[in-house]
Amino acid sequence: MLSMRYLKIWVGGAILMVLFLCGIAAPLLAPRDPQAQTLEDRLRPPRWSDNGSAAYFLGTDNLGRDMLSRIIYGSRISLMVGAATVIFAGLLGCTLGAVAGYFGRTTDEVVSKISEIFLAFPFLLIAIAIMAFLGQGVGNLIMALMLSRWVQYCRVVRGEVLSIKERDFVTAAKALGGRDGYVLFRHVVPNTLASVTVIATFGMAIVIITEASLSFLGLGVPVHIPTWGSMLSEGRSYINRAPWLTIFPGLAIFITVFGINLLGDGLRDIFDPKLRRQR
């Protein structure tokens, strides 16, 4: 029988995989163009409702656009922004953290001071402030989220490197004549990957919710690109007349984040020896 922790990884991984496939194959899976407006079919309820139409499985919005197609296309933005932010913030944070932890002294002090400024500020607010300056756009959004998330990776990697660099295998690598850069990135950094994987997974869930929040506030991607957050924002005005406009995009965000958190939980259970002891 699968143990609970592997079950979490399998279920979470499967949800994420399905969503990634949806995002990649959106043009093939979406029944209609997500931007196509059919005004005579505006605010059509989902197929199973009284006035539902077989042509629109999840109904239509206030401009007669197909909700199912918009939700499928919306997964592209959420997952792309989530993955890109995790990769860029991870690369920046891990590199700075590793260098600060390994070389110490002035490098460590400078990196720690910069981290302190970013930590002195709730990350959603950093993202709001940066988006207010940069303006709407997918690239800007990734940049804002990256700048608000890198510090988490930096602190964890710095802490781990501080402890790993004192271990015997690192001393041995140095004794064999390994240069600092080689020892750091070949021997030290790979040993931090377990923690980084766990933070990256939970980080992706946070980024997806933050992206949706920013789009909801009108600070995310431009309005013509369908995203779950902006769909929620638009649908809010029709909450009593057409609740499906807010229910389905919200469910899409929830299922995605739930899947990622499940995967993160499973990975943490495996990588964290303290948790293994608690079970």
Add this chain to the structure above:
Amino acid sequence: MRKLARRFISAIPVILGISFLIFILMHLAPGDPVTLLLGDDATPADIERTRREWGLDKPLLAQYWDFLSRAVTGDFGRSLKFNEPVMKLVVERLPATLELAFASLVVAILIAVPLGVYSAIKHNSLLDHAGMSVALIGVSLPNFWLGIMMIYFLGGQLNLLPVAGRIEYGIEFQSITGLYLVDSLLAGNFSGFRSALQHLLMPAVTLGSSLAAIVTRISRSSVLEVMRQDYVTTARAKGLSEKDVIWRHILRNSLITIVTILGLQLGALLSGSVVTETVFSFPGIGDLLIQSISARDYKLTQVLILMFAVTYFAVNLLVDLLYSWIDPRITY
């Protein structure tokens, strides 16, 4: 005490750095605030005059220096959008956000701590698994969606709770602190208190839900960790009742981790209030921040973001003070 004073002083450059970054960010943003304010019909002469009146014609550094030198005297300038002193707007709106954040904290503690502690004490039981599943769902729910769904079901379909604002229109009482729950109680106005509480309930649950989920998980793991300590075994070996062991030995020692997480998450609560206040049209500084960003009201946006940073810092300092009360081994 000296360490606390040092922390207080060390925060000054950080806050100055943040204020400068925000100042630069806001001024580099696309869109001219004066054009936005005066509209398309404004003549170039009108625009020029307004720009001069607001000091926007000066170089950036001079504007920042003006801002700083006035700020130390408590004068943060006037809002472009509202044409009122920025400080007046902040003082009017801040109590609403603080009341909301505090209510969310209470909601989170009331749900999370008992659930987390009970899950740990009965760990690996059905209730433990159910509690942790609820926490996982809670942490995955986008709270603004939860808010919209509550507006739809509790406000719209069941008509149980009001969906916007802070108090029912027409109820009036003397506002002393700006915290409606406190003010209405002080004035002995119980219908006002009930109305304020009803208006606060959905926003507080919305904002507190993800914090509750996080605190449930942390409380559980913290209690599990403490339960394995030798002094707990000793307490049991001494023949103390299970109730005493839990209340006096396990809970008290688990509180440090729980308070730390609550303190760290308060920042998230404050920034989360921006979204929650927008959902419920709750007139706090989060709602004001979004209005000021869309109007490109530099001064107001800058002060509001600074206000969030200062409040976040003050909360963290308060959490540090709480530690030494909870754990007398920690001294400053």
